[in-house]
Every structure is written in C-alpha cells, then in structure tokens.
Amino acid sequence: MSGLKQQLMLRVENDLNDIEAALQQNLNPHVELVREVAGHLIFSGGKRIRPLLNMLCARLCGYTDEFIKKFSTIIEFLHTATLLHDDVVDEADLRRGKPVAHSIWGAPVTVLTGDFLLARALNIAAETGNPKIIRIISEITENMCQGEILQLIKKGDVNLSEADYMDVIRRKTGFLIQGACQTGAILAGAPEETENRLAQYGYHIGMVFQIADDLLDYTADTQTLGKTIGADLKEGKLTLPVIHTLEKSAAQDREWLEHLITGKKFSETEFDTLIGLMHNTGAIRYCQTIAETHVREAKQIIGSFAPCPTTETLIMIADYTLNRKA
Amino acid sequence: MSGLKQQLMLRVENDLNDIEAALQQNLNPHVELVREVAGHLIFSGGKRIRPLLNMLCARLCGYTDEFIKKFSTIIEFLHTATLLHDDVVDEADLRRGKPVAHSIWGAPVTVLTGDFLLARALNIAAETGNPKIIRIISEITENMCQGEILQLIKKGDVNLSEADYMDVIRRKTGFLIQGACQTGAILAGAPEETENRLAQYGYHIGMVFQIADDLLDYTADTQTLGKTIGADLKEGKLTLPVIHTLEKSAAQDREWLEHLITGKKFSETEFDTLIGLMHNTGAIRYCQTIAETHVREAKQIIGSFAPCPTTETLIMIADYTLNRKA
Numbered sequence: 001m002s003g004l005k006q007q008l009m010l011r012v013e014n015d016l017n018d019i020e021a022a023l024q025q026n027l028n029p030h031v032e033l034v035r036e037v038a039g040h041l042i043f044s045g046g047k048r049i050r051p052l053l054n055m056l057c058a059r060l061c062g063y064t065d066e067f068i069k070k071f072s073t074i075i076e077f078l079h080t081a082t083l084l085h086d087d088v089v090d091e092a093d094l095r096r097g098k099p100v101a102h103s104i105w106g107a108p109v110t111v112l113t114g115d116f117l118l119a120r121a122l123n124i125a126a127e128t129g130n131p132k133i134i135r136i137i138s139e140i141t142e143n144m145c146q147g148e149i150l151q152l153i154k155k156g157d158v159n160l161s162e163a164d165y166m167d168v169i170r171r172k173t174g175f176l177i178q179g180a181c182q183t184g185a186i187l188a189g190a191p192e193e194t195e196n197r198l199a200q201y202g203y204h205i206g207m208v209f210q211i212a213d214d215l216l217d218y219t220a221d222t223q224t225l226g227k228t229i230g231a232d233l234k235e236g237k238l239t240l241p242v243i244h245t246l247e248k249s250a251a252q253d254r255e256w257l258e259h260l261i262t263g264k265k266f267s268e269t270e271f272d273t274l275i276g277l278m279h280n281t282g283a284i285r286y287c288q289t290i291a292e293t294h295v296r297e298a299k300q301i302i303g304s305f306a307p308c309p310t311t312e313t314l315i316m317i318a319d320y321t322l323n324r325k326a
Numbered sequence: 327m328s329g330l331k332q333q334l335m336l337r338v339e340n341d342l343n344d345i346e347a348a349l350q351q352n353l354n355p356h357v358e359l360v361r362e363v364a365g366h367l368i369f370s371g372g373k374r375i376r377p378l379l380n381m382l383c384a385r386l387c388g389y390t391d392e393f394i395k396k397f398s399t400i401i402e403f404l405h406t407a408t409l410l411h412d413d414v415v416d417e418a419d420l421r422r423g424k425p426v427a428h429s430i431w432g433a434p435v436t437v438l439t440g441d442f443l444l445a446r447a448l449n450i451a452a453e454t455g456n457p458k459i460i461r462i463i464s465e466i467t468e469n470m471c472q473g474e475i476l477q478l479i480k481k482g483d484v485n486l487s488e489a490d491y492m493d494v495i496r497r498k499t500g501f502l503i504q505g506a507c508q509t510g511a512i513l514a515g516a517p518e519e520t521e522n523r524l525a526q527y528g529y530h531i532g533m534v535f536q537i538a539d540d541l542l543d544y545t546a547d548t549q550t551l552g553k554t555i556g557a558d559l560k561e562g563k564l565t566l567p568v569i570h571t572l573e574k575s576a577a578q579d580r581e582w583l584e585h586l587i588t589g590k591k592f593s594e595t596e597f598d599t600l601i602g603l604m605h606n607t608g609a610i611r612y613c614q615t616i617a618e619t620h621v622r623e624a625k626q627i628i629g630s631f632a633p634c635p636t637t638e639t640l641i642m643i644a645d646y647t648l649n650r651k652a
Contacts, residue, residue, distance in 0.1 A: 031472045033479060085437055108478055111411055111437055112471040115444065119467035122448045126460035134452035134460055141445035145438040146357045152434055153359060 004323060008316045011309075012052055019051045022069040023076060026124065029116060037105050037113040042080050044096045050075040050180050053205065053317065057184030057198045060310045071128070071187060074121040074137060075180045081117035082144050082172075084110050133183050140179045147171025156236035158258045162243055169210040170203075177206035197301050201314070204298035208321050211291045214239035216324075218275060219284065230271050236264055240290070241283045245274075248281035288322075295322050330649060334642045337635070338378055345377045348395040349402060352450065355442060363431050363439040368406050370422045376401040376506050379531065379643065383510030383524045386636045397454070397513060400447040400463060401506045407443035408470050408498075410436050459509050466505045473497025482562035484584045488569055495536040496529075503532035523627050527640070530624035534647050537617045540565035542650075544601060545610065556597050562590055566616070567609045571600075574607035614648075621648050 009016075023042055029035050051072035058068050087100040088107045094100065102110040118141060125137040150168045154160050181202030185195040217232045218241050232239055238246075238261070246254055260266050260274065278284050298318040305311050335342075349368055355361050377398035384394050413426040414433045420426065428436040444467060451463040476494045480486050507528030511521040543558045544567050558565055564572075564587065572580055586592050586600065604610050624644040628637050 029472065030469075031475050031479075033475060034472060085441060088434070088437060107433065108414070109475060111414060112475045112478070115408075115411060115440075115471035116468055116475075118441065118444055119464050119471065123461060123464035123468060126457050126464055129457035131452050131455035135449060138445050138449035138452055142442055142449060143356075145441035145445065146355065146360060149357050149359060149435060149438045149442075152438070153357075 002323065004316065004320055008313070008320050011313050011316070012056075015052055015055050016048055018069045019048050019055070019072055019076070022073050026070055026073045027077075027120070029120075033105075033109065034113050034116050037101050037109055038080065038084075038117055040098070040101050040104070041083060041095065042076065044098050046076070046079075046096070048076065049209075049317065049321070050079050050177060053177060053202065053314075054180040054184045056310055056314055056317075057181040057202075058188045059184075060198070060305060060308070060314070061185045061188030061190035061194060063184070063188035068184075068187065070124060071183070072180075074124050074183075075176065077117045077121040077124075078137070078140060078144070078176060081114040081121070082148070082176075084114035084117070085145075086148060088114075128187065130186065133186050136179045136183055136186075140175045143171040143175040147173075147175075151237065154238070156261060156264070157238065158246060158261055160238045160243055162240065162247075165238070165240055165243055166207075169207065169214075173210040173213075174203050174206035177209060178202035181205075197304065201298050201301040204294040204301070205318060205321055208291045208294040208298070208318070211240055211287055211294070212322050212324065215241055215284070215287045215291070217241075218278060230266070233261065233266070233271075233274075234264060236261060240287050241278050244283040244286045245278050245281050248283065249277060253277055253281075291322050295319065328649065330642065330646055334639070334646050337639050337642070338382075341378055341381055342374055344395045345374050345381070345398055345402070348399050352396055352399045353403075353446070355446075359431075359435065360439050360442050363427050363435055364406065364410075364443055366424070366427050366430070367409060367421065368402065370424050372402070372405075372422070374402065375535075375643065375647070376405050376503060379503060379528065379640075380506040380510045382636055382640055382643075383507040383528075384514045385510075386524070386631060386634070386640070387511050387514030387516035387520060389510070389514035394510075394513065396450060397509070398506075400450050400509075401502065403443045403447040403450075404463070404466060404470070404502060407440040407447070408474070408502075410440035410443070411471075412474060414440075454513065456512065459512055462505045462509055462512075466501045469497040469501040473499075473501075477563065480564070482587060482590075483564065484572060484587055486564045486569055488566065488573075491564070491566055491569055492533075495533065495540075499536040499539075500529055500532035503535060504528035507531075523630065527624050527627040530620040530627070531644060531647055534617045534620040534624070534644070537566055537613055537620070538648050538650065541567055541610070541613045541617070543567075544604060556592070559587065559592070559597075559600075560590055562587060566613050567604050570609040570612050571604050571607050574609065575603060579603055617648050621645065 027035055027038060027042070029038070054072045054075050055068055083095065084101055087095055088102045088110050093103060101113070122134070122137060125134045128134070147168050151172065154164060154168070178199050179202070182195055182199035185198045214232065217230065217239065233242065242261070246257060249257060257274065257277065260270060295318050299315050302311050302314045302318070353361055353364060353368070355364070380398045380401050381394050409421065410427055413421055414428045414436055419429060427439070448460070448463060451460045454460070473494050477498065480490060480494070504525050505528070508521055508525035511524045540558065543556065543565065559568065568587070572583060575583060583600065583603065586596060621644050625641050628640045628644070631637050
C-alpha cells in the first residue's frame, strides 16, 4: 500500500467501518437470492470512496446525525446497481478479481438485482423527505444510464472526440460523485453556495476518478487491477489515452491503430506497441495532465473552506484518486 | 371490440389522449436512441390502464390539477421499464405483436433504457415533494423486481404452490396497480381511510389483471394476444391454470404434465391435450372464480363511494379487466 493510501485509510477507518455495517443493514431484500447476488459485488472489497465522500461533505457542513450512515448507502447501492448492469452490458468476466455476477447467476437475475438496488437507493432517498435530494438521486441514475448508452453507441468509433468522451464520463461517473458530495451538503442544511462548491469538488473528483481509471487500463497489470488489462480496447471502448493517441499519431500509426480497434483483438506484442505509441505521442502524459488539473481544481475548492481534519481528508482523497494503482 | 370495451373507451377517450400526450412530453431523454427504444414499446398500443386508474382515482378524490397528466406517466414508465427488462429476462420475441426491443437493439441498450425509465419515473415522483408518494413509487419497483426474481427462481418447479404464485403476482403486478390508485388518492390529499380503500381496489384489480393475463396464455389465440401462445409453459413459468391442473389431476395425468413442463417443448396436440385437462380438472373455471372474486371485491369497494361518472368507470374497468380478450 502506498504511503498516501495508508495515511488516508487510517484517517477514515471508522467511517469505512460504519459504511460497511450500514450496507449490511440496509440491503434488506425480501428474496434471499437478491442479498446473495448484490452482496457478491457489494462486499467484494469496493473502495467505498463514494459513500465516504458523501459522509465527509456532510460532516464538513456540520452534520452530525447518525442517519448519514444509512444515507451514504444510497451512493454505494447506485454504484453497485450500475456495475451489475454494466458487467452484463460489457460482457465482462472479472470485477475486483472475482467472476462477475452474471457469469454465476446469469444475466436475468443480475439485471433484476440491479433494479432492486436502484429502487432501494431511491427508497432510502425518499426517507429524507427532501425533494431536492430525491431529485438529485434520480437524476444521477438518468445520467448514468444515458452515459452508458452513449458509450455503447460510440463503441469502435475511431472518430470519437475528446468532448464526446468527456460528456460520457461526466454522465456515467461524474454525476454520481458530484451528487454524493452535494447531497451530503444538502442533508447538513448547508447554504446553496457551499452546496455548489462541494458539488463542484465532487465533479472534479469524478472526472479524475474516471480518467485515472481509463488510464489504468493501459498502465496497470491485471493482478493489481483485478480485471483484464486492455479490456476497454477489446470491447472497442475508446477512452482518452486512445483518443489522444489517434489524434497525435502519424498517418501510418493512426491507420495501424484504427485497424487494431476495428479488429477488436490484438497480441501482447501489438498491445505493447500501442503502449509505446501512447508514450511517444504524449497521450499518457496528456491524460495525466488533464487529471492533475481536475485534482488541482478540487483541492482549490476545499482550500476555500476553513481548514479542519475533514478538509485535510478531502484533499488527500483528491490526491489519492489520481495516484491509485487499482 | 366487445360492447363493454367500446363503452369504456368512449368514456375515457379524453383521458387516454391526455396520457398519450403526456407520455410524449415527459419521456425527454438526452440521448435520442433512448427515445427510440423506449418509444418502440411505450407507443406500441399499450392499454394505459395503469395511468388511467391513477388519473381516475385522483379525480374521484376531487383532484383537478393538470399535474396529474404528468404524474400518471410515472406509472406507465415504471410498467414499460419492467417490460423491457422482463423481455430480456424471459428471452421473449414478441410483445404486443411487435418484435421485442432487445431483438432489435440488443440486450445492453434495452437494459439501460429500462434503467432510464425507472429513473425518469422516480424523478417525476420527486417533483411532487411528497415523501409518501416517492416511497410508494420506489417500493413498487423493489417489489416488481423481487417478484420477477422469485418467478425466475421457481421456473420449472412443479411443486410451486398457489400461495407462492399469489406472492409472485402480488409483487410483480399487484403493487404497481395498487400504487397507481393509492398515489392518485394521496395526490388529491384524500383522507387515509379513502386512500386505503383505493389502494385495496387497486390491489384487487392488479390480481385479476394478472390472473386473467395468465389464463389468456391458455385460452386466447396468438393473433388476438399479440404474443406467442403457450409461451409461459415453454419458459417453465408455472401459472395458476397449470398449478391447479397439477393439483387436481390423477397421478398418471400429473406425471404426463410434469414431463411436459420439464421438457419445455410440446406439440400442438400435446398443448390441446393440456387445455382439455385444464377444463376437465376445473382449472380454467377455478381461475375464473378466483378472478371473479377479486372483481367483486373491487366493485364493492367502489360501491362504498358516492356514485358518480368516475365510480361508474372504475366499476367498468373492474369488469373489463376480467373479460378482456388480449
């Protein structure tokens, strides 16, 4: 574990334990199989960054009620629901180093368990009796599935622009993390200006989170990552490293890469050649720079709050999001 | 068209037109493909019984606001979302006489469009700012997917009891129609006692609706039904007519039927033999009696309201639900 991760983990240990307990308590299905299928993914060592951000933003705004534990599960349930559906959609085989749910229980049960989690999340949101919160939670879901659909439509499209990519990741990842931070502030009854600042912080964290994730597909190894490396490319899912490489490559290299993308399969040597090209065109560096800009923005926003242990943690999370290895 | 249906259609023509317009206006996706996929099913001639019940119950309780048009789309969106997911789950090929969405756009896009509709429904519910309504809407979804999962788990299980079956259909069909009626009353600010009566009415309508639907799979013809006849049995989905036939058959017939169920395929002659058995064991009659009891209960509840054109329509819907041919 890196020094930063270790330091961060020590700080948030109690919160993470609270989140784990709340997830167990609030899953609460009538059908035992739903607990099994949902639990398979929920309790497979997720990082809980999303519910944690929700908790921390509420705390930063002075919220002390125990309800935050239950509330934060909304964010993890939404996240898990989309992972379940995404794995069906992507026909993935590994998630967090384990076989995906649909390879064990089949697509139908997996889809329906995802539906249950979406509904469970919105049911807990309804408990707040706060229409703004409920609205944000349902809009997160609207955006997440539309982001996924956009991504599906654009699969294998070598003309996908950086702007298209940013739109997709904002919807599929940004909105959830933004919403986690924003609803924490709303729950605490923070003034709208504060709420907006934390929403912005969440937006930047979301963007760096996804960009870093997409980069890891080309820079990590399968064991560390817990999923198959190069999987995005095999599916024809074009992410920022590839988009930038396509843009900056010489005609011949671009043609080779387009062929690789269209073919949907490649040897290890070809994959290594691609990684080399990504370095030579500056694509890896470019992605890092974009991500760093979001980290800087996120930290600047937190810098506008009076310093306290919670602001320190939120700043560490911003750094961790970029530097994580899996 | 039967006399009853024609009479009913004349009465609710304006409401149905309002519902159609509201569905068009409130689908409102960012991604055009979502409109296409959702629209394929939403605008394929659904009966709109569910949003209509919502509208009528609100009206019966004195609600006159235009918002009911938008609100009623929640019910149809939820219904459509589950149909999209169910068709993926059931691997069906026809719905309302048209190829199902996933056979045109593939399962991934279909699943995600279903998610969008769930979120859209909850987003509109959030607009009411009424936590009770939001809670009911999210609980409908929790129950619908758990009902579907229960049904999946029990597929091909020749020991499925009538109680198990009732639990499944209450969750997958009953809760939505009950919720449609109940939220109509809540929106109108009706006293809790009135709200409960209309919820009960909806419950009975939901039960008769599903029992009649399951019966049609053995009594209608493919063209009228708009989907393949005997489809339930081919999937191993045991519904009340089969459960009762199994229960009342002589040992030899039961063994034959169990074999048919396990085999999942049958000739036309075998299917005709089954229909004969259903009549001889009184299973068809039994299902009709159960359904009639629910119709009677539903009508009795409406009879407790002061008679008006809306109570008349609600009574006609109770009769129509049982007597429909598709």
